[in-house]
Amino acid sequence: MSSRSETATGGRRRSGQTLVVLALSLIAFIGLFPFLFMLMTSLKTNQQYYATFWRPTLPLRLENYSTAWQQIQPYFVTSLLVAAAAIVGTLLLSTVAAFVFARYEFFGRKALFALVALLLMVPGISSLIPLFVLMRDLGILNTRLVLVIPHVAGGAVLGTLLMKTFVEQIPQALFDAARVDGASGPRMFWSIMLPLSLPVVGTISLVTVIGVWNDFFWPLLTIADNNLRTVSAGLQFFQTQNATEYGPLFAGYALASIPLLLLFLFMSKYFLAGLQGGLPGSGR
Amino acid sequence: MPMTAPTVETAAPAAPAPPTSARRRRRRVPWTAYLALLPLFAVLGVFAYYPAVSGIWHSFSDWQPGFDSPWVGFDNYVAMWHDDLWWQSFRNLGYIFVFQVTIAWALPLLAAELVISLRSERLQFFFRTVLIAPMAFPGVVTVLLWSAMYDPNNGVINRVLQSVGLDSLAHNWTGDPNTALLALLFIGFPFVAGLPFLIFLATLQGIPKEVFEAASLDGANRLRRFWSVDLPLMASQVKLLVFLATIGVLQYGFAAYLLTGGGPDNATQVPVLRMLGVAFQGSQWGYAATLSSALFLITVVLSIVVVFIKRGDKADVKSL
Numbered sequence: 001m002s003s004r005s006e007t008a009t010g011g012r013r014r015s016g017q018t019l020v021v022l023a024l025s026l027i028a029f030i031g032l033f034p035f036l037f038m039l040m041t042s043l044k045t046n047q048q049y050y051a052t053f054w055r056p057t058l059p060l061r062l063e064n065y066s067t068a069w070q071q072i073q074p075y076f077v078t079s080l081l082v083a084a085a086a087i088v089g090t091l092l093l094s095t096v097a098a099f100v101f102a103r104y105e106f107f108g109r110k111a112l113f114a115l116v117a118l119l120l121m122v123p124g125i126s127s128l129i130p131l132f133v134l135m136r137d138l139g140i141l142n143t144r145l146v147l148v149i150p151h152v153a154g155g156a157v158l159g160t161l162l163m164k165t166f167v168e169q170i171p172q173a174l175f176d177a178a179r180v181d182g183a184s185g186p187r188m189f190w191s192i193m194l195p196l197s198l199p200v201v202g203t204i205s206l207v208t209v210i211g212v213w214n215d216f217f218w219p220l221l222t223i224a225d226n227n228l229r230t231v232s233a234g235l236q237f238f239q240t241q242n243a244t245e246y247g248p249l250f251a252g253y254a255l256a257s258i259p260l261l262l263l264f265l266f267m268s269k270y271f272l273a274g275l276q277g278g279l280p281g282s283g284r
Numbered sequence: 285m286p287m288t289a290p291t292v293e294t295a296a297p298a299a300p301a302p303p304t305s306a307r308r309r310r311r312r313v314p315w316t317a318y319l320a321l322l323p324l325f326a327v328l329g330v331f332a333y334y335p336a337v338s339g340i341w342h343s344f345s346d347w348q349p350g351f352d353s354p355w356v357g358f359d360n361y362v363a364m365w366h367d368d369l370w371w372q373s374f375r376n377l378g379y380i381f382v383f384q385v386t387i388a389w390a391l392p393l394l395a396a397e398l399v400i401s402l403r404s405e406r407l408q409f410f411f412r413t414v415l416i417a418p419m420a421f422p423g424v425v426t427v428l429l430w431s432a433m434y435d436p437n438n439g440v441i442n443r444v445l446q447s448v449g450l451d452s453l454a455h456n457w458t459g460d461p462n463t464a465l466l467a468l469l470f471i472g473f474p475f476v477a478g479l480p481f482l483i484f485l486a487t488l489q490g491i492p493k494e495v496f497e498a499a500s501l502d503g504a505n506r507l508r509r510f511w512s513v514d515l516p517l518m519a520s521q522v523k524l525l526v527f528l529a530t531i532g533v534l535q536y537g538f539a540a541y542l543l544t545g546g547g548p549d550n551a552t553q554v555p556v557l558r559m560l561g562v563a564f565q566g567s568q569w570g571y572a573a574t575l576s577s578a579l580f581l582i583t584v585v586l587s588i589v590v591v592f593i594k595r596g597d598k599a600d601v602k603s604l
Contacts, residue, residue: 020401027395028414030474034429035421037440053443097324106314112321119332121587125535125556126580129563129572130339131331133349153331156324185316214423216538217556221564232424236542239428246438253425264420268413271420 035257042250049246061247068252071241074227075234075256082147082230083212087205089152094159094204095197099189101160102167103175113164119157124150125217132221146222147230151212159204166200167193202270206263210271213260231256336580343577347570360574370575373553376465380554381533383469385526391474392481397510400488412485418477427542430471434458434543461551464544468552471539480525487521488514527590534583555579 041049043060101113131150140146170193178188194201212230219233229237235256242249264271343360345353364370395415402408418426433440436456445454457467472478491514499509537556540546546553546561559579563572
């Protein structure tokens with residue numbers, strides 16, 4: 001880091017900036033290295049891998065991707081179905097509840113809301129054992145439903161909190177105007193609150209997708225049928241199946257990364273809000 | 285949908301609003317509100333509150349799911365007190381925590397300082413995006429890739445050591461009890477892709493330019509500015525990060541499970557893995573419930589302590 005003082009000459013400034021760019025490039029390269037190495041190796045056969053460890057070689061073995069896809073395709077189906085169901089469930093519960101909490105006055109409003117907020121204190125991992133036994137007693141282990149439920153329950157808590165904070169900031173004048181025009185409660189919910197809340201809906205959806213995609217222990221413990229595994233739990237199984245076939249193995253890792261990468265590329269604002277919103281207290 | 289009911293709400297739209305709470309109108313019997321909240325509380329009651337209570341309840345019993353579970357009082361807690369493996373796992377957790385809040389934050393801080401030193405805003409945005417891009421990969425992929433890099437025979441790390449002539453350092457990183465924990469900690473090096481970096485960067489970007497100009501007029505160089513301006517202004521964000529790290533580290537487990545499974549010789553054992561092992565390999569459900577209740581209690585106590593400290597500090601700042 002060179003001096004940034006006002007008296008620095010243009011030349012010193014420029015060389016300082018170059019140094020910063022070089023340092024940042026190095027850090028970025030180290031950070032991305034495992035993923036770049038994954039991409040490179042995913043296009044090699046084992047012979048190519050041993051012969052030219054450090055550089056890409058022709059021909060590119062694209063067939064590694066189809067080999068890997070055949071194995072992880074069921075995991076994708078499960079993860080997408082679970083994520084979709086969890087988003088729908090979370091939004092159904094949290095938008096309605098947040099609307100009521102934010103816009104209605106009734107006995108016990110604060111106490112009931114505290115009951116919801118209190119659950120943020122309970123770390124997911126500490127109710128994992130009793131939740132597992134409950135699912136076992138309900139006889140729904142090894143189904144897709146068992147994968148959805150914890151995400152709906154957890155998402156509804158965070159979703160209600162985020163959504164309520166947002167709905168409280170919508171000007172009351174909008175609701176008053178609608179009421180004068182004869183709009184009912186559900187009508188205001190549907191025609192005023194939901195359209196205005198789309199950013200929060202987006203954030204909640206992304207938190208849910210990221211949560212489902214990264215959830216590891218729950219699917220690992222509750223699912224025995226390989227076809228019902230989610231991507232995260234399935235990849236571990238996939239890894240043990242292909243431990244010595246580096247090309248298809250890394251191709252599988254790359255494929256498993258695509259959905260979150262796409263979300264990151266095209267919705268990076270929501271993605272980051274989602275990552276941070278997923279943590280209690282990060283709303284500063 | 286329960287939302288058909290609240291039409292009743294329109295019954296008093298034109299009623300003059302009480303001046304104190306103009307935005308909320310009082311209803312005599314707010315059944316519709318309760319009805320609309322029912323689905324949420326049904327789900328939370330069955331799948332959040334019931335498991336939490338059931339876990340604590342059964343921690344006092346020899347829990348045999350599906351069979352009689354005799355009440356054993358505090359026996360499980362006494363057993364936990366004498367469980368060396370359990371406390372050893374907390375020692376590992378302590379190492380993990382210390383590493384996270386020092387080395388694993390120093391590099392993101394350095395990177396954030398470097399990014400705001402860039403004069404071009406487009407370059408700032410570019411590097412911010414590239415630096416956090418690893419966050420977009422699933423955690424399992426990251427851990428499995430690092431696991432491959434640690435491979436004793438074909439891993440990238442040993443290959444690098446061999447190619448620079450340091451063959452003697454090449455090592456079975458995850459198989460040796462002396463290096464397994466270190467290997468676990470270095471997953472994700474240089475640790476820039478994460479919440480700490482984003483928070484450091486956002487804070488630094490939020491500092492008004494005038495502050496920096498004043499510092500440089502006073503003759504402060506870059507390092508001096510870092511200590512005297514940047515760090516103090518970041519204090520409250522760092523406290524938030526300490527809070528999140530404290531809570532987060534107690535849930536640490538999946539990377540250890542994938543990389544080492546808690547081994548070798550329990551060198552990377554952490555509470556979550558111990559708890560799962562007791563339940564799913566040992567089938568001691570009551571004892572597992574005890575461990576998970578203890579973990580919960582520790583989380584709550586630590587949250588309260590950290591929030592308390594945070595609040596005290598804030599009051600100090602205000603009084604100045």
